[in-house]
Amino acid sequence: MSDKRFGTIETIQVIFQHPDTFFDLIQIMDERKELSIPEHDLLYRVEKAIRTAAPKEKKRIHLAFRTENLAGSGLMSIDKKAGVPHLYFDDSLIQLIRICDRSLRQDLTNAKLKARLSSLRELKRQIIESNLNSDNDDFLEACQAMSGELNSVIRLIHGNIRDLELDVSKRMEDISGAMALADEKLSVTQHYNLLGQITSIHQRHILPTLEFLNPSIKLRDGENLHETLEALGQAYRSHAHYELADQVDRSLISLNETYKPIQTIAKRVQDFVAKNQRALRQHNAMEEGFEELRNLITETQTSHLNRIQMHGDEFVEKTGFMSGLISRNYPSVLPLYDDPSSIRLLDSDLEARMEDAGRVNEAPELPTFTSERNDNGQERDRGKLLYDWVKGMTIPETNDLMRHLHERLHAFVGGYESMVDLMEAMSFVMNDKRRPINVRVINRFKTIEDDGRHMIYRLRRVSTISKEENHV
C-alpha cells in the first residue's frame, strides 16, 4: 500500500476535485507572505478533506496528498526550515489554482507593479544591448521573454480591473448598508473603520495601478511604462523588426485602454469616501427609487412595445406623495349649463345660424384660385362677394369668434378656403365699427384644423353692447 503512487495527471485531478484544500493553503501562504507551507498545515487540511469525503474517496485523497506522492509527481519540493519540513509547490500549479478563485488572485500592489516595471526595463536593456541582431541568440531569448512578460502584465491588469470593480462595488454596498442601518449617528472611529477597508484598497491597489499606467508620470528611478515600451518599439522599428514593433504598440494600446476604467473606479471611491452617513442613506434611497423607475421603463421597452409612457400607479402609491393631485382644470367646461345665461348664449348662436340658413339662396359661390390668377378683376370680386355675405351676418356673443366664423362660413359659403377667407372675414368683422359688439383679443392660443392644415390663432371673445350703452 505504501509504495502505491499516482501519476502526475491523476494527482492533479484529485487536487482539483478537492480544491478547497489548496485554496486554504494558498490563503495561509498569502497571509504569512511566505512561498512555502509547513508540512503539518498540509496534513491538517487533508485530514479535514478526508473527514467529509465519501468512504471510497477517502483512500484516493489520502494517497494523492501524501508528501511522497506530491513530491514524486514533481508538483513540489521539500526543504527543512529549522527542522520542520516546508513544502514548496510548483509555481504553475499555484497560479492555476489562483485563477480558479477570485479571492486568491494576486492583487496589483505597488511592490509587484514596480517589480514588473523593472523587469520590463531590464529586458529592454538586454534587447538593445544585443544590437537587435536576429542571429544573436541573446536577442531572440530576450524578445521572447519580453513578449511573455508583456502579455502577463496585460493579463494581470485586465483580470484585476474586473475584480477591483466588483470588489469595490460590493464593499461600497456593504459599507453603505452598514451605515444606513446604524440607528444613531456613527462615531468617528466606527465610520473610519468602515471606510478603512475601501481606502486601503484605494491606496494600495488603485493608486499604484494608476501610477503604473499613467503615460505622463515622471518616475525618480527611470522611465515609466509608457516610455519604456515606446523606446523599445522605436528600437525594433529602426532595426526593421516591424512585427515585434507592432506587438509592442498593440500592448501599449491595450494598457492605455485600461487606464480609463481604473480612473473611473478611483473617482467612484473618492466620491464615496467623501460622503457622510446621512448622505449615504440618502444616496441609497435615491438609488432605490431610481431602480424602480428603471424597471418601469424597461417594461415599456420590452413587454409592452406599444406603450411609451411608464405606468406609475404603484410607484406613486409607494410613498403616496401627492397621490390624486388634481390633473384636470376645474371647473371642466361643459357646452351647456342649465342656467338662463348659457341658454341665452345658445339661443343667440342658433338664431344667427338660422339667419344664415334663411338667406341660403344669396350664399356666394367664391371663384376658385386658378381663375383668380387668370383675371385680376375676379380677385376683387371674391373679396366683394365674401364682404357682402359677412356684412349680413349677425355676430352673437361668443367665446371664440374665430371658430364661430369658421363654422358658419364653412357651412354656407361655396369655395371657402379657411386660410385665406377666414382671415379676410375676420378683418371685416373687426373693422366694422357699426356692429353692436365688443371684441376682446385674449392672450391664449387655439388651433383650427381644416383639410389637414392647422391654424393657430389668438382667442377673440365677443360681447354684445347693450342698447343703452350704444346710445351713449
Add this chain to the structure above:
Amino acid sequence: MFDQRTGFDSVDPERSAEAFRELAAGKVITREKFDQIHNDLVENPSYTTLFRSHEHFRRMYQHLGYELVFNDKRHFFFMRELSQGDDKDYNRNAFKVQVALLIIGRYFAQSGRDLQYLESVAVGLREDDIQAIIKDDEYTMMLRSAEFKEGFEAALIFLRNRGFVFETGVNRYILSPAGMHFLEVRTEGYQASSREEAEAIKGASDSE
C-alpha cells in the same frame, strides 16, 4: 331673524377664490414662497387664508368632490380628487411630480452632496447641474416616458408652476418644502425597509 354665521363670513372671497384657483391648478400651497426681489422666502397669503379657516375649506372642498390635504411636517396644502374609482389619470400628475423630483434627488445624491442643500438658497440647483441632467440620456428618456416630451427643462417648469421648486434666479432653483418632503419620505421609507430586511435576516438566522 336668523343670525347664522357660516365659515364664509370669516373669509375674504377674493383670497378664497385665489387659493382655490391655485389648488385647482394642481399647485401645492406652501407656507412661504420665494420672492426674487427680496431674494428670500416670504409669507404666502393663500396659505394663511387656508390655514386660518382650515375646517371651513376642508368641508367646502369636500362638498365639491375634493379633499384638501394638509401636511403638518412641511406645512403645505394641496387638493386631491376624492373618488379614485377606475380613473386612470388619478395618479398622473403625482407620478410626473415624483419622477421629476426623484431625478433631481438622484442626480444630487450621486454628485456626492447632501440633499438638504437642495433647499438652501446659497446652493440649490445651478446652471451646470441643470445642464448635466439635460445631457444625461437616461434621465431624458425617463422624463419623456413620464410625459415630459421636452425633457428636463419642461419638468422644471412643471415643478415650478406647481410650487415644488422655487426659481431663485436665472437658471437657479431650490426645492420647496413640498418638494423636499418627497425626498425625505423616500429616504425614511428606504431606512425602514432596509431595517426590516435586516431584522428578517437576523430573525431567520436566530431560528435556525
